[in-house]
Amino acid sequence: MTFLQGILLTMFLTACVSAQADSRPLSFGIVPQQSSSRLAEQWTPLMSYLSERIGRPVRFMTAPDIPTFEQRVLAGQYDIAYMNPYHYVEFSQVPGYRAIAREQEKRIRGIVVVSETDPSTTLADLQGETLAFPAPAAFAATILVRAELKRLGVSYTPKYVSSHDSVYLNVSRGFVKAGGGIERTYAAALEQELENVRVLWRSPGYTPHAFAVHPDLPQREMDQIGDLLADLSKSERGRALLERITLKTLVRANDSDWNDVRDLGLEFIKTEQTP
Amino acid sequence: MLVVLLYSVFHFIDKSTRDEVERRAQSIARVFAETAADDVLSLDLASLQSFVDEVAKTPGTSFARVVDYEGRLLAEAGNPEHLTRHFRRSLDEEELPSLFMANATIVKAGLYYGEIEIGLDLRAQKQSIQSLQRNSLGIAAVEVLMAALFSIGAGYYLVRRLTRMSRILERINAGEAYETINDRGSDEVGELALQIDLVNQRNYWEKSRYNERIRNLEELNRILQRKLAEKRDF
Numbered sequence: 218m219t220f221l222q223g224i225l226l227t228m229f230l231t232a233c234v235s236a237q238a239d240s241r242p243l244s245f246g247i248v249p250q251q252s253s254s255r256l257a258e259q260w261t262p263l264m265s266y267l268s269e270r271i272g273r274p275v276r277f278m279t280a281p282d283i284p285t286f287e288q289r290v291l292a293g294q295y296d297i298a299y300m301n302p303y304h305y306v307e308f309s310q311v312p313g314y315r316a317i318a319r320e321q322e323k324r325i326r327g328i329v330v331v332s333e334t335d336p337s338t339t340l341a342d343l344q345g346e347t348l349a350f351p352a353p354a355a356f357a358a359t360i361l362v363r364a365e366l367k368r369l370g371v372s373y374t375p376k377y378v379s380s381h382d383s384v385y386l387n388v389s390r391g392f393v394k395a396g397g398g399i400e401r402t403y404a405a406a407l408e409q410e411l412e413n414v415r416v417l418w419r420s421p422g423y424t425p426h427a428f429a430v431h432p433d434l435p436q437r438e439m440d441q442i443g444d445l446l447a448d449l450s451k452s453e454r455g456r457a458l459l460e461r462i463t464l465k466t467l468v469r470a471n472d473s474d475w476n477d478v479r480d481l482g483l484e485f486i487k488t489e490q491t492p
Numbered sequence: 493m494l495v496v497l498l499y500s501v502f503h504f505i506d507k508s509t510r511d512e513v514e515r516r517a518q519s520i521a522r523v524f525a526e527t528a529a530d531d532v533l534s535l536d537l538a539s540l541q542s543f544v545d546e547v548a549k550t551p552g553t554s555f556a557r558v559v560d561y562e563g564r565l566l567a568e569a570g571n572p573e574h575l576t577r578h579f580r581r582s583l584d585e586e587e588l589p590s591l592f593m594a595n596a597t598i599v600k601a602g603l604y605y606g607e608i609e610i611g612l613d614l615r616a617q618k619q620s621i622q623s624l625q626r627n628s629l630g631i632a633a634v635e636v637l638m639a640a641l642f643s644i645g646a647g648y649y650l651v652r653r654l655t656r657m658s659r660i661l662e663r664i665n666a667g668e669a670y671e672t673i674n675d676r677g678s679d680e681v682g683e684l685a686l687q688i689d690l691v692n693q694r695n696y697w698e699k700s701r702y703n704e705r706i707r708n709l710e711e712l713n714r715i716l717q718r719k720l721a722e723k724r725d726f
Contacts, residue, residue, distance in 0.1 A: 249534065252530055253530040253531075253532075254529045254530050254533060257601065257605065261602070265601075276561075277533070280534050281534040281539060
């Protein structure tokens with residue numbers, strides 16, 4: 218074999234390996250905020266759209282629960298992931314996910330609710346009480362509220378009751394002094410005839426969930442996917458896809474967009490629960 | 493006729509059983525697929541394995557298997573021998589197999605995510621059907637035998653009476669002594685025998701009357717002859 222033949226063979230084999238790698242489906246992990254079936258119904262059309270546009274299959278993936286999702290993101294199992302702001306802050310460090318898109322206008326906020334007859338006027342009045350939260354990793358309803366309580370030096374006993382509705386009912390029936398939630402689920406609960414609950418405190422708005430890619434994904438594909446997501450609102454089909462996943466206009470994102478979340482200093486969560 | 497009837501019944505049993513098994517198998521597979529969908533989508537393999545373990549324990553279910561969109565095995569459980577068989581849907585097969593295989597896909601928003609394959613062990617059902625067929629054939633055979641025996645008995649009984657009637661009538665026709673059939677049967681043959689006996693009795697009576705008249709006439713004739721002879725002597 219001549220030197221030239223060797224070079225050609227090497228180039229051929231490299232091309233084959235490269236082609237094989239490019240045909241591998243991209244895994245797109247979605248944070249499990251709803252049942253997997255419902256998430257699949259909502260997100261699969263977007264996956265199909267991305268597959269068409271980048272010429273490579275994009276597969277919907279999720280996890281049975283938040284801790285498993287966190288483990289998988291931490292293990293770098295997803296090429297692309299849609300995660301809450303706290304997750305992004307964590308996983309942008311290890312394994313180094315890079316933000317590519319987020320909702321343009323949305324700001325994520327948490328609220329604290331108490332009974333209508335409760336005399337509390339500030340979060341400081343909750344000192345020593347039992348507070349209800351939906352789940353440890355719920356960013357707005359749990360993490361933002363707990364961060365503020367920590368900043369104020371308020372000590373309390375957290376009680377996790379599975380869902381936002383359960384938080385409001387626990388407060389309404391006087392089982393707990395107060396609870397963490399978000400505006401949207403609180404408004405929905407009021408429509409479902411929730412009574413005897415009022416909002417005590419609203420958090421500032423924070424950068425919402427992140428679309429991020431694995432650090433091993435080539436820059437070219439990262440940009441391509443980020444642009445495709447940011448351009449969704451420019452077409453009829455894209456707007457329908459966004460509506461299906463209940464998101465509004467997306468824009469390209471930078472890692473620094475989540476500095477407001479980083480500034481919260483959320484180390485206390487690491488000591489109490491995953492991640 | 494009986495063979496045609498039996499064939500039709502067996503064919504109907506086969507078809508209705510096959511239809512029912514197909515319907516049941518597809519329903520089970522669909523329900524299992526719906527139930528397993530969340531675990532497949534979230535790749536919760538531990539829950540999926542627990543699920544197929546439970547499915548495989550369901551009475552009548554031989555095995556359950558879940559594969560993803562690339563055909564990779566996610567979980568399986570059940571009869572080890574059946575699990576090694578190549579999966580092939582059993583729908584529209586001519587004969588009901590002992591191991592009926594069915595599957596249902598997990599599709600979300602039109603995209604295929606995997607499928608669940610199940611095997612139903614139909615050996616007990618097939619044995620029941622075969623037992624039913626054997627029993628039906630046995631009953632039919634006994635019925636045919638009974639019908640034959642009854643026909644032979646009834647024929648012998650009827651022919652014996654008719655033969656007796658015929659012989660008696662032959663003797664009557666030959667002018668032998670008065671004789672009645674005296675059949676005690678209450679059926680049509682008995683009725684016929686009774687009517688023949690009445691006709692015979694009437695004929696016998698008529699014949700007796702006729703003979704008596706003849707005798708009377710002969711007596712009168714003798715008296716007349718004697719009177720005439722006495723007149724001539726005067």
